[in-house]
Amino acid sequence: xxxxxxxxxxxxxxxxxxxxxxxxxxxxxxxxxxxxxxxxxxxxxxxxxxxxxxxxxxxxxxxxxxxxxxxxxxxxxxxxxxxxxxxxxxxxxxxxxxxxxxxxxxxxxxxxxxxxxxxxxxxxxxxxxxxxxxxxxxxxxxxxxxxxxxxxxxxxxxxxxxxxxxxxxxxxxxxxxxxxxxxxxxxxxxxxxxxxxxxxxxxxxxxxxxxxxxxxxxxxxxxxxxxxxxxxxxxxxxxxxxxxxxxxxxxxxxxxxxxxxxxxxxxxxxxxxxxxxxxxxxxxxxxxxxxxxxxxxxxxxxxxxxxxx
Numbered sequence: 269x270x271x272x273x274x275x276x277x278x279x280x281x282x283x284x285x286x287x288x289x290x291x292x293x294x295x296x297x298x299x300x301x302x303x304x305x306x307x308x309x310x311x312x313x314x315x316x317x318x319x320x321x322x323x324x325x326x327x328x329x330x331x332x333x334x335x336x337x338x339x340x341x342x343x344x345x346x347x348x349x350x351x352x353x354x355x356x357x358x359x360x361x362x363x364x365x366x367x368x369x370x371x372x373x374x375x376x377x378x379x380x381x382x383x384x385x386x387x388x389x390x391x392x393x394x395x396x397x398x399x400x401x402x403x404x405x406x407x408x409x410x411x412x413x414x415x416x417x418x419x420x421x422x423x424x425x426x427x428x429x430x431x432x433x434x435x436x437x438x439x440x441x442x443x444x445x446x447x448x449x450x451x452x453x454x455x456x457x458x459x460x461x462x463x464x465x466x467x468x469x470x471x472x473x474x475x476x477x478x479x480x481x482x483x484x485x486x487x488x489x490x491x492x493x494x495x496x497x498x499x500x501x502x503x504x505x506x507x508x509x510x511x512x513x514x515x516x517x518x519x520x521x522x523x524x525x526x527x528x529x530x531x532x533x534x535x536x537x538x539x540x541x542x543x544x545x546x547x548x549x550x551x552x553x554x555x556x557x558x559x560x561x562x563x564x565x566x567x568x569x570x571x572x573x574x575x576x577x
Contacts, residue, residue, distance in 0.1 A: 283521075284521065285521050288507065288509070288521065288546055288547065332378040332379070332380055332414075332550075332551040333365050333368070333369075333377070333378070333379050333380070334349075334379075334380050334381060334382065335361055335362075335365060335379060335380075335381045335391075335394060335395070335398055336354070336357070336361075336381040336382050336384050336391040336394055336395075337354045337355050337357075337358070337382060337384075338350060338382065339351070339352045339353070339354040339355065339382060340352075340354070340382035340383050341353075341354065341382070341383050341384060341385040341386055342383045342385065342451075342452065342453045342454070343452055343453070344441075344450065344451050344452055344453075344454070345449060345450050345451075345452060345515060345516040346441065346442075346450055346451075346478065346481070346508060346511075346515060346516055347511070347515075348511035348512065348515070349382060353386075354382065354384060354386070357384075357387070357391070357394055359394070359397075361394065361398065362394060362397040362398035362400070362401040362402075363401050365379065365398055365401065365402060366398070366401035366402045366404070366405040366406065367405065369402055369405070369406050369409060370405050370406050374409060375408070375409060375410065375555065376409065376410045376411070376412070376554065376555035376558065377402065377406070377409055377410075377411050377412070378411075378412045378413075378414065378550075378551040378554050379398060379399070379402070379411065379412070379413050379414070380413070380414035380415075380550075380551075381395065381414075381415070381416060382416075383416045383453075384416075385419065385453070389424055389427075390416065390418040390419065390421065390424045391416075392418060392423075392424035392425075392427040392428065393427065395413070395415065395427060395428060395431070396427040396428070396430065396431045399411065399413060399428070399431035399432075399433050400431055403431075410434045410435075410555070410558050411433040411434055411435070412433060412434065412435040412436075412437060412474070412551065412554050412557065412558070413428060413433045413435070413436050413437065414437040414438070414439065414474075414550055414551065415428055415436060415437070415438050415462075416438075417438060417454060417455075417458055417459055417462050418462075419458075420455075420458045420461060420462060422465060425462060425465055425466065425469075426469070428466070428471075429466065429469035429470070429471060433471075434472060434558050435471075435472045435473075435474055435502070435554070435557055435558055436466050436471040436472070436473060436474070437473070437474035437475060437476070437502075437550060438459060438462050438463055438466070438473075438474075438475060439459075439475055439476040439477075439550060440456065440459050440460070440463075440475045440476070440477060440491060440494075440495065441454075441476065441477065441478055442477065442478060442481055442483060442491075443477075443483045443484075443487035443488060443490070443491050444456040444457075444487070444490075444491070444494075445483075445487060446481055446482060446483060449516070450478075450481055450516065459475075460494055460495070460498040461498075463475060463495065463498040463499060463500050464498045464499050466499075467498070467499030467500070467501075468499070472501050472502070472558070472560070473498075473499055473500050473501050473502070474500065474501060474502035474503070474504070474550075474557060475495050475500050475502075475503055475504075476503065476504040476505070476506070476549075476550045477491060477492075477503065477504070477505045477506075478505075478506060478507070478508040479505060479506070479507055479508060479522045479526075479527075479530075480507050480508040480509075480518050480519055480520055480521060480522055481508050481516060481518075481519055482519040485526075488505075488530060489530075489533055492530070492533060492534050492537055492539070493537055495539070496534075496537045496538055496539055500539065501539070501540040501541065501560075502539070502540060502541040502542075502543070502557045502563070503534055503539055503541070503542050503543070503544075504542075504543045504544070504548050504549065504550055504552065505527060505530050505531070505534075505542070505543070505544040505545075505548060506544075506545065506546065506547065506548035506549055506552075507521060507522055507546040507547070507548075521546075522546065524545060524546060527544045527545050527546060527548075528544065530542070530544050531543075531544035531567070532567075532571070535563075535564060535567050535568075539564075540560060540561065540563060540564055541556070541557050541562065541563030541564065542563060542567070543557070543563070
């Protein structure tokens, strides 16, 4: 068991606590992935999103690929991805992603994308082609897709379902009250409807929440309940970190004990897998999220006296 440093539970937004320190990316595996991403002219959310786990994940030979370019049409208050007018679609991108995953020899891959609201299909055709290309070239690789909301247009969401990745994730990001401030062009209940539609289509569903933006504990509990009611199987909960001074400030650093509490709440609500901790991000340990019952069983073994649904 890793022993956490003894610090005050209430941290000011000006003081980053010890539990948020991460190792610098080093090692041969990291260098290999770095070269692979550069050679194939690929985008990763690891870099564009300033992910604190990039060193750990790349060092293990895995990365989360970002398709449809690296410029987003939305301007969310939390996100480090550039906003503006994207480049034209690259129809060769699906094959390049599939080839990179093949060269990496990974057993589980994660793909996400920027929002492309200027395109009628929202980029869902490229999404479909990418999933299919990955599966054809990497039949033994399981796949998670972290998708945008496609403005709630079901024909575009259906393309993801038809491509049949093992997990489909769509992040709710924050509580209902803060959605307009944090996600701006997105809508809380539209995202819930996306998850519901995916679940009804037979998908294993996943979503993510950031803490430290000013949400209240009861609001987090309600969001977890809303996700469960929408048919969400897996939820990740992590600490929001301000990418630049232009983005929303951190209101507080949430203590690991509180993250553990939300994990218990999620499992007691009946969620199948809850990944909750300060450095957790959407794709962190995602290879475990494919397996139904894995997270709940591990949690129950830790806390045998807990009642779960």
